[in-house]
Amino acid sequence: xxxxxxxxxxxxxxxxxxxxxxxxxxxxxxxxxxxxxxxxxxxxxxxxxxxxxxxxxxxxxxxxxxxxxxxxxxxxxxxxxxxxxxxxxxxxxxxxxxxxxxxxxxxxxxxxxxxxxxxxxxxxxxxxxxxxxxxxxxxxxxxxxxxxxxxxxxxxxxxxxxxxxxxxxxxxxxxxxxxxxxxxxxxxxxxxxxxxxxxxxxxxxxxxxxxxxxxxxxxxxxxxx
Amino acid sequence: xxxxxxxxxxxxxxxxxxxxxxxxxxxxxxxxxxxxxxxxxxxxxxxxxxxxxxxxxxxxxxxxxxxxxxxxxxxxxxxxxxxxxxxxxxxxxxxxxxxxxxxxxxxxxxxxxxxxxxxxxxxxxxxxxxxxxxxxxxxxxxxxxxxxxxxxxxxxxxxxxxxxxxxxxxxxxxxxxxxxxxxxxxxxxxxxxxxxxxxxxxxxxxxxxxxxxxxxxxxxxxxxxxxxxxxxxxxxxxxxxxxxxxxxxxxxxxxxxxxxxxxxxxxxxxxxxxxxxxxxxxxxxxxxxxxxxxxxxxxxxxxxxxxxxxxxxxxxxxxxxxxxxxxx
Numbered sequence: 001x002x003x004x005x006x007x008x009x010x011x012x013x014x015x016x017x018x019x020x021x022x023x024x025x026x027x028x029x030x031x032x033x034x035x036x037x038x039x040x041x042x043x044x045x046x047x048x049x050x051x052x053x054x055x056x057x058x059x060x061x062x063x064x065x066x067x068x069x070x071x072x073x074x075x076x077x078x079x080x081x082x083x084x085x086x087x088x089x090x091x092x093x094x095x096x097x098x099x100x101x102x103x104x105x106x107x108x109x110x111x112x113x114x115x116x117x118x119x120x121x122x123x124x125x126x127x128x129x130x131x132x133x134x135x136x137x138x139x140x141x142x143x144x145x146x147x148x149x150x151x152x153x154x155x156x157x158x159x160x161x162x163x164x165x166x167x168x169x170x171x172x173x174x175x176x177x178x179x180x181x182x183x184x185x186x187x188x189x190x191x192x193x194x195x196x197x198x199x200x201x202x203x204x205x206x207x208x209x210x211x212x213x214x215x216x217x218x219x220x221x222x223x224x225x
Numbered sequence: 226x227x228x229x230x231x232x233x234x235x236x237x238x239x240x241x242x243x244x245x246x247x248x249x250x251x252x253x254x255x256x257x258x259x260x261x262x263x264x265x266x267x268x269x270x271x272x273x274x275x276x277x278x279x280x281x282x283x284x285x286x287x288x289x290x291x292x293x294x295x296x297x298x299x300x301x302x303x304x305x306x307x308x309x310x311x312x313x314x315x316x317x318x319x320x321x322x323x324x325x326x327x328x329x330x331x332x333x334x335x336x337x338x339x340x341x342x343x344x345x346x347x348x349x350x351x352x353x354x355x356x357x358x359x360x361x362x363x364x365x366x367x368x369x370x371x372x373x374x375x376x377x378x379x380x381x382x383x384x385x386x387x388x389x390x391x392x393x394x395x396x397x398x399x400x401x402x403x404x405x406x407x408x409x410x411x412x413x414x415x416x417x418x419x420x421x422x423x424x425x426x427x428x429x430x431x432x433x434x435x436x437x438x439x440x441x442x443x444x445x446x447x448x449x450x451x452x453x454x455x456x457x458x459x460x461x462x463x464x465x466x467x468x469x470x471x472x473x474x475x476x477x478x479x480x481x482x483x484x485x486x487x488x489x490x491x492x493x494x495x496x497x498x499x500x501x502x503x504x505x506x507x508x509x510x511x512x513x514x515x516x517x518x519x520x521x522x523x524x525x526x527x528x529x530x531x532x533x534x535x536x537x538x539x540x541x542x543x544x545x546x547x548x549x550x551x552x553x
Contacts, residue, residue, distance in 0.1 A: 049459070051550050062229045072464075073228055079461035080229045089456050106462045108254045150460070157230050 035210035082151030281485025439536025475537025483529030
């Protein structure tokens with residue numbers, strides 16, 4: 001699904017965020033991306049969603065080299081990737097339905113289909129009763145789940161999450177992770193960046209650890225690559 | 226459309242559709258966004274109203290100047306009636322020959338009326354008007370030529386046409402030379418064209434101001450929605466999708482601002498009407514103030530929409546590019 005080949009990223013000003021990172025994420029795989037803050041987790045996710053371009057090396061998604069993607073094609077790349085943010089990034093001016101429907105509206109989908117899919121997505125995250133609410137009236141965990149519903153509403157084959165449990169208590173975090181597990185079981189590849197090590201420890205998934213931009217040896221990787 | 230996962234198109238609803246349907250959905254999205262952005266303006270009524278009024282008044286000024294020019298032109302076209310050609314008859318021509326000239330001229334299609342002043346008549350009149358009186362009696366012969374006064378038909382009263390007619394009349398055998406009193410007409414026309422030029426210049430400046438006002442308003446609204454634009458870019462919105470609502474807003478500002486300008490002009494004319502009829506009454510004429518007709522309204526609206534579009538287009542092209550999701 002995702003393949004990094006000797007990827008380095010140096011920001012203007014000389015900060016080296018990633019250095020020669022090479023790894024592969026299989027289809028239908030769920031993996032964690034960990035490391036201290038500033039280790040390059042966000043940069044790695046940004047390279048996948050083409051918010052940043054690598055300084056050297058290649059990033060492939062489904063065998064397609066992202067370096068070959070021009071700026072006009074970026075939106076279409078992002079439609080295949082569901083992205084979940086720590087601060088969930090909901091639009092305060094719209095209600096839950098409109099927020100979740102956003103990716104579908106962008107694709108120009110018909111009204112009838114939109115309603116059906118939005119309800120299905122909200123049902124999955126257990127917020128069907130909050131369709132008409134404004135995001136500001138929801139709790140932190142609920143807002144995060146709305147963000148997840150928005151990310152999965154067009155059933156993307158790949159899901160990226162940047163500190164999805166950052167602001168939540170352990171119980172809620174577990175709930176959110178269960179959701180990701182569920183999507184993964186239905187065939188979506190999931191990559192979760194987090195520094196919540198306790199969370200990772202409780203679940204038997206592969207974790208990629210970044211340390212100052214370098215990928216640490218990952219014992220589980222051997223038998224997967 | 227999926228670039229990364231070719232098989233994905235088939236499982237989702239966005240299957241390969243006929244091209245016409247794609248265009249239809251594209252137009253539908255744009256129209257949907259247009260209605261949506263009108264609704265957005267409605268959400269902030271005071272701010273929208275203020276922008277619209279500024280635009281309306283900025284457009285009212287050139288529109289009013291245009292109406293003024295149009296009316297002055299209308300009035301000045303009435304002045305042209307005074308254009309008159311004086312033909313001086315050669316001295317050696319007999320009374321009879323001059324009379325045939327008058328008859329011949331009367332048959333010209335370009336000429337409305339002809340009147341003849343013999344040299345004797347001219348002298349009598351000159352004596353009476355000039356005040357030289359008996360001093361003129363000492364002259365041995367009458368120095369004044371006979372004059373034929375020609376009034377051209379309305380089509381030939383315009384300066385150029387009258388000049389052409391004069392040239393033609395001067396080729397007549399009996400005519401020594403002709404004189405056309407068009408100097409004041411030319412002055413009037415020069416003044417009119419000066420007025421037109423200045424209206425054009427002032428209008429141009431105001432129209433540029435309108436573009437800048439709309440551009441700035443749209444810029445502020447882009448800054449206001451920075452977060453939203455970032456999210457839209459993150460979930461895969463194309464630039465067209467993000468730009469369209471802002472451009473629509475500019476177009477709506479144009480449409481409504483243009484209508485405001487039209488209403489202002491109509492109200493102003495209505496206000497001035499009684500004053501104008503009073504002035505016209507003093508001059509013993511009945512002048513009706515010319516307003517904007519349907520065609521001119523369409524031009525005004527078209528212009529306003531064009532300005533709204535350009536203003537917002539400039540702002541959108543400049544500022545939305547700068548908003549990228551990674552620069553948080």
